[in-house]
Amino acid sequence: MASPASAGGSSSSSSPQDLINTQPEQLAETIRRSVATARAAGSLFSIDARSSIHVQEGVQFIIRVSNALDKKKAEDKRTEEKQSPKDPFMAPFEPGMFVGRLSDTHSAVLNKFNIVENHTLVITRDFVPQGTPLTLADMTSTLQVVDALDGFGFYNCGPLSGASQPHKHTQVFPRNTPGIGSNVPIEAALPPRLANEASQTVHHIPAFSRAFRHAFVWLTPSKGVSASGTAAHAHNSVQRAQDLHAAYLKALDYLEIPANHPHEPADAAPSYNVLFTAEWLLVVPRAADSHDGIGCNAVGFTGSLFVRTPEDAAKLEVLTPLGLLAAVGFKTLS
Numbered sequence: 001m002a003s004p005a006s007a008g009g010s011s012s013s014s015s016p017q018d019l020i021n022t023q024p025e026q027l028a029e030t031i032r033r034s035v036a037t038a039r040a041a042g043s044l045f046s047i048d049a050r051s052s053i054h055v056q057e058g059v060q061f062i063i064r065v066s067n068a069l070d071k072k073k074a075e076d077k078r079t080e081e082k083q084s085p086k087d088p089f090m091a092p093f094e095p096g097m098f099v100g101r102l103s104d105t106h107s108a109v110l111n112k113f114n115i116v117e118n119h120t121l122v123i124t125r126d127f128v129p130q131g132t133p134l135t136l137a138d139m140t141s142t143l144q145v146v147d148a149l150d151g152f153g154f155y156n157c158g159p160l161s162g163a164s165q166p167h168k169h170t171q172v173f174p175r176n177t178p179g180i181g182s183n184v185p186i187e188a189a190l191p192p193r194l195a196n197e198a199s200q201t202v203h204h205i206p207a208f209s210r211a212f213r214h215a216f217v218w219l220t221p222s223k224g225v226s227a228s229g230t231a232a233h234a235h236n237s238v239q240r241a242q243d244l245h246a247a248y249l250k251a252l253d254y255l256e257i258p259a260n261h262p263h264e265p266a267d268a269a270p271s272y273n274v275l276f277t278a279e280w281l282l283v284v285p286r287a288a289d290s291h292d293g294i295g296c297n298a299v300g301f302t303g304s305l306f307v308r309t310p311e312d313a314a315k316l317e318v319l320t321p322l323g324l325l326a327a328v329g330f331k332t333l334s
Contacts, residue, residue, distance in 0.1 A: 024147045062305065067183070097112065134248055155298065215282070
């Protein structure tokens with residue numbers, strides 16, 4: 001899914017050397033301006049998708065169909081087949097695609113194939129393999145975009161996770177899309193936060209508990225974040241990132257994934273998906289990147305599933321969303 005444009009001039013809104021304002025309101029406005037610039041310049045492709053609802057285990061799964069995803073898949077394949085493919089996360093960028101530098105280590109860019117409005121990528125400024133574990137710096141920069149978009153972040157780690165680029169990046173979707181609704185249907189079915197529960201307590205999501213292995217953790221409530229998840233850029237942002245990273249490490253430990261797992265060669269990295277908001281984190285180990293020709297990355301575990309053709313959508317209706325997620329995950333241990 002991740003594929004920013006790269007060939008051409010630098011963005012008209014920011015230079016790769018500019019450190020942008022990461023206050024949520026200002027960063028959200030910077031992202032919106034970048035989207036408008038990129039769309040006007042023809043750098044950004046907004047993909048229309050037809051949606052349907054499939055209710056299963058109390059979750060209103062969204063199945064979205066767009067044959068434009070074939071175009072993206074073909075472009076990814078052409079990039080792989082080039083003798084010396086350009087890293088799409090290195091300058092120069094097409095107009096509007098570079099949002100700005102978030103820190104000394106990370107920048108924000110737009111996704112060229114924009115299925116959800118304001119879909120933003122958080123990339124390492126220097127090349128780091130996608131199979132490496134998430135760091136505190138990764139979490140800190142991604143949370144800035146999560147706060148700005150009232151969104152959810154996700155990370156596809158390893159060869160079976162649905163990742164499409166080797167340069168390390170997280171991604172952020174807005175939680176809600178006007179006229180469509182929630183992009184995170186699973187939020188309606190999360191386990192309750194227990195009163196006075198210990199920090200970093202691992203839960204299971206009821207709808208997922210019999211289908212595949214996973215670890216869910218509620219994050220420590222923060223005074224710097226409103227109930228909707230949109231934050232003032234509070235002084236506790238460092239503590240929030242530390243709490244998120246600690247929850248990630250706890251989930252890895254619970255799932256018996258080494259915190260400092262190998263990443264070279266590329267196929268040595270364990271495959272798993274990480275999803276998080278300002279309130280919770282979910283980690284799902286992966287056994288396969290697709291099933292019966294239907295691919296799945298971290299977004300699938302939010303309850304939103306993207307397919308390329310009506311035929312794939314029909315197959316998914318028979319297989320069921322939970323059937324697909326179970327097929328690409330590991331069976332629960334009983």
